[in-house]
Amino acid sequence: MGSYVPNSPEVQREMLDAIGVRSIRDLYANVPKKMFVRELDLPHEMSELEVRAAVTELAEKNRVFKTCLRGAGSYRHYIPAVVKSITSREELVTAYTPYQAEISQGILQSIFEYQTMLCELTGMDVSNASVYDGATAAAESITMCLERKRTRAYVSATVNPQVIAVMRTYCFGSGTSLTVLPAKDGRTDKAALKAALGDDAACFYLQQPNYFGLLEDAAELGGLVHAAGAKFVMGVNPIACALMKTPAECGADVAVGEGQPLGLDTAFGGPYLGFMTATHDMMRHLPGRIVGQTRDVDGKTGYVLTLTAREQHIRREKASSNICSNEALCAFTAGLYLSAMGADGLRRAAELSMSKAHYLAGELKRAGLPLLYRGEYFHEFVTACDARTAAAIEKALEKAGILGGLPVEGGILWCATEVVTRTELDQAVEIVKEVLGK
């Protein structure tokens, strides 16, 4: 049946008799008569064949770029075949939240493994089971750091603008003051940070690598933050964590970020994965579910949702976050991706990404597009040009099936990952040369 209802009209009749009513509408007795919808202005029902055709047509109206040189918060990395093969298993896709631990050990254990891996990546002590995405993780990290006398939040202007936007919205809700601290030459202005932090500062949020791809002096900035008595929150790229100094080594109290690079498609923006890790002291301030290890009545090791008294279903209006459904299957995917890649594989993905990006930057410089900022960068960088040139480059690349860097203020924000080949990079550079030559 088109509605996936297995009971035929005859069986429905039997059921109505068992209940003791004549029609299903009798069961809606409490609904005022005039409230029933008379005509639902939706398309007519369709067979599966027709739905397949209709939605496939929508998919085909999109351009799928063969080469992607754009990041800015969403990254095309190589996803091992084993990842999708496993994550499409029906029971993993259709299971409910693991509240009934005895029959949900598979999910609970996989999340425990995920939590462990995120702690390894960031160096932090504890992780939660996910929040919606990196931007909401950043917003929730502010709430974690608020104290009675420390109510002001600070964020660097070098953070992804979408993340800052979400922080603003959440602060509109909570009434928290949020100040964006200025950048200097593409990185956080240290003097401005020092001057801004008073004894009512709750936290400072830094993105590493930052929105422009640059590495910030995270440890030094963390020192300034702690000197002011505030908490240091870092938003990190999980692939970069394989190489760079971890948030833990930089003194972070909380380390969050966007987990999409860990085995998730770019998928036009979602579903993604917000990861949140913290020091042991901050554990009970983490929002969302956390899986813990324990024993059952027979002494067997098992896993269970724990520290649940933090959450909304128990604390209600006293909960620090309302989060219920999270990104569980995405967290599962990330754990699986990390298991398939291993430490060597992840380091390799990071090094290849960084190398490809540096090669591209070098070639673009020779073609006439210099870097806008100086300083070490990971796999993203900004080249300097005016808006008109940026648009012309973007258009020319699109014609050749290449999604070029993102036009930003002052130039173009490029990204390269391990999936792009030297040949593709050379092709892109050729096209840029042509545009600049005109």
Add this chain to the structure above:
Amino acid sequence: MKLIFERGDPGQHMTLLPECDVPEVSLKERRALPLRLPHVSENELTRHYKQLSDRVHGVNDGFYPLGSCTMKYNPKIDEELAALPGFTRLHPLQGDAASQGALEVLWRMEQALGTITGMDGVTLQPAAGAHGEFTGLLLIKAYHTARKDSLRTKIIVPDSAHGTNPASARMAGFDVVNIPSGPDGCVDLTALRAAVGPDTAGLMLTNPNTVGIFDKNILKITEIVHAAGGLCYYDGANLNAVVGVVRPGDMGFDVCHLNLHKTFAAPHGGGGPGSGPVCCKEALCRFLPGPVAEKHGEKFRFVTPRNSIGRVRGFAGNFTVIVKSLAYILTLGREQLPQAAENAVLNANYMMARLAKNYEMAYHEFCMHEFVMTLDQLHQKTGVSAMDIAKGLLDSGIHPPTMYFPLIVHEALMIEPCETESKETMDEVCAVFEALRKEAETDPQALHDAPKHTPVRRLDEVEAARHPIVRYQFQQD
């Protein structure tokens, strides 16, 4: 079962990436902390995950009667279409011109949900129901702020509400006023009238409510709140009872959220990802989070409303979840969507009628898509609690119903069969419930000891909370 970290050996890895075809560079300052991720071959990896999968209970494993969760069947065509490369390989910032299909998906979904809810504007950004609640409450806040009415600091919530309701109100900066439900489980109009005033920003309600009953006073309720100058928020978690049959907009609600992973058949994924679109009446449209998909002539564009509250997440929404639900809505269409709701209500009443022979129902009128049983008397008589019955169900391979919710019913078990269950399955499940009832009277200890046949038995949650172990510790630590 071993943890992934306990498998394989450091020499194992998969050959996934090619050699570097450009000069290699790396960071000057690198991490000193070791990175200890699993080291397994592909064979071992797949076996580990197979073992994990065997310990997961999906909708394909059996009956899943979780009240308020709407665990209906998740159609496979929806999964397949959401996995099309024309969707999965899109970069969210690749520009409107290159994303016309994706924008059309979003636009069509906005149109469909607006029609279904009887509302004028839609945002598909929120990633879950609670996220939608937070968003909708911010719309209410923006509305009152724009009217320069700073007195409206309170949100009224019935004591039967899901915990996300008061938590969301708090996150949006409101104080929560809890009002008691009446003996019929519905909103107590006297209590509501006493609670509203010039400080009322709004009311949050679900209808049918959390005890599965359609509140026949719904128009009166929304009128009382409106008369006091407040707005009405509809929690769409229970929409499955009335989808395509009654519209929240016609009940007097100004804003609502929907759960695509409930009513609209997107799968639960073990706790997510979901999607919680928010719909609102005209007066709130200008505050919606941006960007929203709009149609101009034959083209689609992203547009940000002029007084938008801003973003509530990165990019446009949980896009592939939206694709799944759009496929579902297209499949059912105007004819079958109401059929789904009606059969959900039929199934719930059928089970309630059968179980009423052995179990006490919390309320004695027809239910909507779910109903609540109270095991309070059984507990007093035999010592067997709702928890014990739930654990007993596990031994029969049946996922237990929602336990101990809503808070206004003692020893509650809330059952929602959904329209996608057959009479045959429901009869089998009722028989199991009947057998458990007998066991409660004849051998209560067996139920205290349940489950016995699951991979692990009852777990020590007290120890897990007192001394949390939330990650694997390697030997070296």
Add this chain to the structure above:
Amino acid sequence: MKFPAELKYTRTHEWVKMETETDALVGISDFAQDQLGDLVFVNLPVVGDTVTAGETLCDVESVKAVSDVISPVSGTVAAVNEDLLDAPEKLNEDPYGAWIARIEKVSATEELLDAAAYEAVTHEEA
């Protein structure tokens, strides 16, 4: 169920011991810990905080619930029992030994019952 005679109690199941005229030790009663079940965490108040008789002093968590501890007195939090952070079970095992907070500069109190009157209250509730 224990009701030490030298202590005073509130209707909301806290006990108070006036150590001096202006210093009070506060905890939860045996009845309270029995009702709450296994406690897993105590969200201790902060030293230096002002508390008001009849309002929430702090809360305690069991696996599936959170319960407010109401302050029997008004004053300033002088000290908190940090042992409870690692061993919340002490509240269950020894409710009258495991104090939660010491309040100084006590200015007002809630209605305080003696042991016999409080015991009667618990019988009403049960």
